[in-house]
Amino acid sequence: EIVLTQSPATLSLSPGERATLSCRASQSVGSFLAWYQQKPGQVPRLLIYDASNRATGIPPKFSGSGSGTLFTLTISSLEPEDFAVYYCQQRSNWPPTFGGGTKVEI
Amino acid sequence: EVQLVESGGGLVQPGRSLRLSCEASGFSFDDYAMHWVRQAPGKGLEWVSGISWNSGSADYAASVKGRFTISRDNAKNSLHLQMTSLRAEDTAFYYCAKDVSRSYFSPIFDNWGQGTLVTVSS
Numbered sequence: 065e066i067v068l069t070q071s072p073a074t075l076s077l078s079p080g081e082r083a084t085l086s087c088r089a090s091q092s093v094g095s096f097l098a099w100y101q102q103k104p105g106q107v108p109r110l111l112i113y114d115a116s117n118r119a120t121g122i123p124p125k126f127s128g129s130g131s132g133t134l135f136t137l138t139i140s141s142l143e144p145e146d147f148a149v150y151y152c153q154q155r156s157n158w159p160p161t162f163g164g165g166t167k168v169e170i
Numbered sequence: 171e172v173q174l175v176e177s178g179g180g181l182v183q184p185g186r187s188l189r190l191s192c193e194a195s196g197f198s199f200d201d202y203a204m205h206w207v208r209q210a211p212g213k214g215l216e217w218v219s220g221i222s223w224n225s226g227s228a229d230y231a232a233s234v235k236g237r238f239t240i241s242r243d244n245a246k247n248s249l250h251l252q253m254t255s256l257r258a259e260d261t262a263f264y265y266c267a268k269d270v271s272r273s274y275f276s277p278i279f280d281n282w283g284q285g286t287l288v289t290v291s292s
Contacts, residue, residue, distance in 0.1 A: 098279075153215070
């Protein structure tokens, strides 16, 4: 199965700063990569699918890029509600797998 | 508005069984594949099982294959997960998740339930 490695494990930033999160796949997943946000005590929420497409209702401050084995989620200007754990997930190969997550903290 | 409400979790002894359910509303349930995804407390996400829109096909993570069975009742807008031979490592929140397509084979999870906690302990 494909292993997704997210880095860094924790990202310490301040409101207003730009966040750059990485997800590396053990083999090519094409563009079949999604990003999810999980706030404390809440369920995951789909942010980005197929590497760069924002899900319904997701603001443009969230953007995704990459293909093959290296992907990036960028949050242009952090707001208090953006501090959460972010997971990547691939759907290129069976079974679907998730990365270990990046915690964005203040 | 899409709503997914899980039930059936609880404390169960190792080796015993448990059946989870997910009641869906706010969308055409029989048009979409559905999945179970779990999360051990304080840990990451793990896909568990998926089923196609018409129950024609389903699959499981290697960690649960042969022990868990997914099913759905489109007439009742419900999804189920029958779990047998439970182990301590099955302890997790179990989320019901909606796919964006009819096939479970290449999933995007666009809506999630609130989850139900399964604790396997003696």
